[in-house]
Amino acid sequence: MHPFATVGDVPKDLSERPSFLIGQLGYLMGKRFSELLRPLGIQPPHFGLLSYLADEEGQTQQQLADRMSVHRNVMVGLVDDLQGMGLVERRRHPEDRRAHALYLTDEGRSVLVRANGIADEHDTMLVGALDSEDQGQLLEWLQLLAESNGLAPKVHPALQDAGKSQTP
Amino acid sequence: MHPFATVGDVPKDLSERPSFLIGQLGYLMGKRFSELLRPLGIQPPHFGLLSYLADEEGQTQQQLADRMSVHRNVMVGLVDDLQGMGLVERRRHPEDRRAHALYLTDEGRSVLVRANGIADEHDTMLVGALDSEDQGQLLEWLQLLAESNGLAPKVHPALQDAGKSQTP
DNA sequence: TATTGTTATACTCTATAACTATA
DNA sequence: TATAGTTATAGAGTATAACAATA
Numbered sequence: 001m002h003p004f005a006t007v008g009d010v011p012k013d014l015s016e017r018p019s020f021l022i023g024q025l026g027y028l029m030g031k032r033f034s035e036l037l038r039p040l041g042i043q044p045p046h047f048g049l050l051s052y053l054a055d056e057e058g059q060t061q062q063q064l065a066d067r068m069s070v071h072r073n074v075m076v077g078l079v080d081d082l083q084g085m086g087l088v089e090r091r092r093h094p095e096d097r098r099a100h101a102l103y104l105t106d107e108g109r110s111v112l113v114r115a116n117g118i119a120d121e122h123d124t125m126l127v128g129a130l131d132s133e134d135q136g137q138l139l140e141w142l143q144l145l146a147e148s149n150g151l152a153p154k155v156h157p158a159l160q161d162a163g164k165s166q167t168p
Numbered sequence: 169m170h171p172f173a174t175v176g177d178v179p180k181d182l183s184e185r186p187s188f189l190i191g192q193l194g195y196l197m198g199k200r201f202s203e204l205l206r207p208l209g210i211q212p213p214h215f216g217l218l219s220y221l222a223d224e225e226g227q228t229q230q231q232l233a234d235r236m237s238v239h240r241n242v243m244v245g246l247v248d249d250l251q252g253m254g255l256v257e258r259r260r261h262p263e264d265r266r267a268h269a270l271y272l273t274d275e276g277r278s279v280l281v282r283a284n285g286i287a288d289e290h291d292t293m294l295v296g297a298l299d300s301e302d303q304g305q306l307l308e309w310l311q312l313l314a315e316s317n318g319l320a321p322k323v324h325p326a327l328q329d330a331g332k333s334q335t336p
Numbered sequence: 337t338a339t340t341g342t343t344a345t346a347c348t349c350t351a352t353a354a355c356t357a358t359a
Numbered sequence: 360t361a362t363a364g365t366t367a368t369a370g371a372g373t374a375t376a377a378c379a380a381t382a
Binding site (some may be wrong): 011012013014015016017018019020021022023024025026027028029030031033048051054108113116119120122123126127128129130133134135137138139141142143144145146148149150151153154156157158 | 179180181182183184185186187188189190191192193194196197198199201216219222237252280281284287288290291293295296297298302303305306308309310311312313314316317319321322324325326328
């Protein structure tokens with residue numbers, strides 16, 4: 001018995017803590033998805049950008065930055081990358097000459113389809129050890145916990161830490 | 169319907185992917201635990217170190233580094249921090265004069281007790297929206313998935329990415 | 337004056353190597 | 360020769376600020 005067990009209970013093992021298990025698994029998810037995407041030449045934030053852009057083409061960088069909750073400075077780099085690979089195009093915005101209107105190329109659409117397939121594999125790797133019914137129950141609980149813990153849907157918190165819009 | 173839905177199905181929403189939800193929640197766990205620990209002046213890796221040291225005092229830095237799967241260079245900094253706060257002591261090792269034998273101070277034990285309490289709160293924040301029975305089921309599933317995805321128990325993968333022992 | 341996109345700078349973290357003292 | 364601990368260096372990633380063009 002530990003001398004510091006003042007409340008009468010033994011300190012809990014890390015692997016009995018849901019927060020630790022989720023932390024372990026969450027870190028692994030980012031790393032593994034990144035590796036799975038490597039053959040496509042993109043990273044998870046690029047995948048998010050392509051997905052958001054597919055939802056509605058012609059958006060400006062600022063609009064996409066707001067939706068993904070990334071700083072607009074970061075968006076420049078993401079778009080540079082994707083444009084360099086020929087996956088997106090910057091066109092002139094029809095109403096605002098300061099802004100760019102972004103569009104997917106055919107290659108960009110193709111890469112997005114493949115990336116979605118990789119994400120499916122990725123999900124299967126994660127929850128494949130559970131039967132189909134349990135997978136469904138787990139998904140519901142995760143959605144519930146994401147909401148009860150204040151997470152915005154479809155926004156990865158790693159991208160939104162930076163102060164976004166304040167220009168002092 | 170999207171023009172790239174070649175396989176006949178619409179791309180899945182990010183918040184319907186267990187991998188994305190776990191990724192969101194996992195990132196939040198690290199950030200929030202870090203904030204919760206701030207009043208104690210320590211960070212999550214320090215908490216891990218204190219826990220491992222409480223399991224068995226007198227361990228060397230290398231032993232602790234192996235168990236936590238951190239590089240020994242990183243361990244130096246963690247021990248420096250904790251020693252600077254008066255939470256651990258470096259004593260002479262009785263059998264190997266190269267090594268230090270590490271011990272908790274009374275203050276270190278006290279901080280560990282409080283940190284365990286904070287970790288309990290942290291867990292409750294995460295799963296509090298589920299009833300007690302569901303919390304139990306979720307914990308089982310998370311333990312199963314951690315194992316089926318190759319995670320070592322009680323080792324946070326963020327700390328073990330660095331090559332550890334190779335001295336070329 | 338505020339906003340879009342861009343660039344440059346600084347800061348943090350971490351990875352790698354190299355050094356010492358012992359074994 | 361190998362190992363425990365330490366220190367220094369360099370690189371990646373990220374935050375902050377500043378800028379030009381346009382609204």
